Amino acid sequence: MTVLAGAHVFDPETGETTRADVRLEGERIAEVGSGLDGERVDCSGGLLIPGLIDCHVHVAFPRPEPLPRSARILEAVPVLRGLLARGITTVRDAWGADAGFKHALREGWLTGPDLLVSLRQLGPTGGLGDSWEPPAGAVDTLGDPSLPDPLFDGPDAARAAVRRMVRAGADWLKVGASGAMRALRDGLDVRPTDDELAAVVDEARRSGRDVMAHAHTPAAVVSAARAGARSIEHGTFLDDAAVEALADAWYVPTLSPINETEFAETHRRSVRLAVEAGVRIAAGSDLAPRPHVDLTTELRLLAAVLGDAAAVKAATSEAARLLRLDDDRGRVEPGLRADLVLLDGTGLEVADLPGRVRAVWHDGKPVPALGAMTP
Structure with a gap:
């Protein structure tokens, strides 16, 4: 002892x-x-x-340059090791890591935090999960059968996409309720319908899983929250209607990747709106941009809005509650x-x-x- x-x-x-x-x-x-x-x-x-809990990481995010598939996996080895050494003991991967990472951690082949995986980010054709670059066409660099096809069109296809992820070992389902920031800027924000979002959430629940929803815009936040997503990721442009919709969900702001952009103050204002309305906030770093920023950076940014104690709560007991792990850690x-x-x-x-x-x-x-x- x-x-x-x-x-x-x-x-x-x-x-x-x-x-x-x-x-x-x-x-x-x-x-x-x-x-x-x-x-x-x-x-x-x-x-x-x-131990700190990061609710939004990408430990095996594809690099922009063309490299063999093994490079994405091998890069995750020092990333996972570094997270654990800095006190981050549980993470939820928001796409990129497959079920093999969890097996390797259990077997001791890798050193790192406890890992929950979502595999890919589900979405409609032209949406967040569609690896298509006009005019080049398909540019999916993963090419990995352990990370199934995430695309759907229509509620039945959305259910099938959920089932593919569950079959491949997903702990969580991630859906793109809005496009990425670049898609928003370029006027290419292809969003799932409300019926599609409802099908994703319902099928996930039938499989005993929850949904995390990537959503930057107020309309996307409202749609995803009303469909029953357990957490809303990013929420860069919240308004009063979006904050009201978040009453039954957690908000994972991921301030870090947007902190150096023209939207940083807008994003902080969104967090303040949510705090004032009593929205439950859990911490997530969106560990993907390189050089990597992790939860220790996110907590510093959150503390500037929430205060230190509330920021640490967002990365411990509140994060555990979001992940349904509060009877085990946090x-x-x-x-x-x-x-x-x-x-x-x-x-x-x-x-x-x-x-x-x-x-x-x-x-x-x-x-x-x-x-x-x-x-």
Whole structure:
């Protein structure tokens, strides 16, 4: 039994910190209290927070240049390793990783966070999931049978697309309720119909799965939320109607990739609107642009709008709730998964999280520092 001794412990639900010991047994937290017995690890002068959860990553996103298929997969190895070393212990992949990544992590072939996969982003012909570039034509660089055809036209075809993803091992279904930002700028925003979105959500539910919806525009947010998507990703251009529709969904803003664009302030305004309306917010970095930005960057941007405590909650207990994992992780409580991060200093400020990470535990086991894992 290991006792993490003398740290301050952060409770994301209350926003409070308390001086306490944390006793680990196997992969679980056994006890939180004072003077606990066990092999003690000195955590004094530090802050223990739950392992961080990133609800929107792309650990195996295709590169823009033509490369063999194996390059996309092999690049994910250091990406996953680096995420875990920085305290990100659970991630939901928003397309690109297949079920083989999960197998490799379970078998110990790869080091990384717990991984939930969506495989591909579903959408209609001409929509988000259609790898077609006028006038070149089809430019799908994946060419991988483990990542099935994501396109549909009509509600029945939408159900079939969901079934293809489920058959291939998807934990979540991702649908493009709007096009990408470039499509919006070019006037090429092909969106699924309300009937198609409803079919995606219903078929996912019949399979015991939830839907995450890529949606930049207010109309797309409203359609996806009303169809029953559990989370709305991006939501760059929220208005009052979109915020009202989000009452029954989670909002994953992914501020990082848009932070350096002309839409950055509009996006922050959307987050403020959502916060004022009491919308549930979970953190996601949209880890795809290169050089990669991860959840530690996203938390700094979220904190500028939400405050530090609410930003960390969005990446711990609230993220776990969105992913239906709140009975297993996201808080420092007995019985939950021993995914923990020890930060230097007892304050919660997230401005420089990577520089503050002193130690990480995943499933109760210490994670080697990133330098120690470098070949």
